[in-house]
Amino acid sequence: MSIKNRKNFPLPERPKHAFCCVNGTLIVSDKRNNCVYFINTDGEIMEQIDHYPGSIAQNDKEHIFITDSEQGTISVFDYTGKWHSEIKFGKWQKLPKCISIMDDKLLVATRHKILLCELKLK
Numbered sequence: 315m316s317i318k319n320r321k322n323f324p325l326p327e328r329p330k331h332a333f334c335c336v337n338g339t340l341i342v343s344d345k346r347n348n349c350v351y352f353i354n355t356d357g358e359i360m361e362q363i364d365h366y367p368g369s370i371a372q373n374d375k376e377h378i379f380i381t382d383s384e385q386g387t388i389s390v391f392d393y394t395g396k397w398h399s400e401i402k403f404g405k406w407q408k409l410p411k412c413i414s415i416m417d418d419k420l421l422v423a424t425r426h427k428i429l430l431c432e433l434k435l436k
Contacts, residue, residue: 315340315357323362326351333370333378339393341378343367350380352395361395369412371420373433379420381410388413388422403429 319325328346335341338355345367352361368381377398378391386409388401401420403409409424415433422429 317353318356318358320358321362323351323359324349325359330367331370333372335372335376335378335393337376337393341370341380343370343380350395352391352393363391363395363397365389369410371413371415373415374417379413379415381413383409383411386410388420401431 317325324347326342326344328344329342330345331343333341340353342351342353344351348364348366350363350365350367351359354360365380366382366384368383371379373379376393378393380389380391382389386403388410390398390400392398410422411425412423414421418433420431420433422431
């Protein structure tokens with residue numbers, strides 16, 4: 315797929331993580347630009363979010379979860395890149411590394427631990 319850049323966002327230069335949402339939206343994190351791109355099914359960049367690039371997952375309620383291991387958080391967005399909330403885990407360094415979601419459970423792999431959390435989104 316060729317990426318179309320109609321909003322003059324910088325193009326992804328060093329992708330780190332990628333995720334395909336159930337509606338076809340592609341989410342790509344870019345290590346070089348320290349951002350995350352939301353790309354529609356036509357290959358057009360819809361949104362660029364300044365966010366340290368990390369692991370990406372989606373729950374069954376169409377929320378997108380993106381990790382930021384530098385801040386120790388997981389940010390929650392919708393398909394358009396609109397921010398909804400943030401999950402904080404404390405002051406442990408270098409977490410979360412990787413996430414996975416099934417039903418209302420969030421599995422988080424950190425540098426030294428594996429956490430299983432129950433999701434309660436409003």
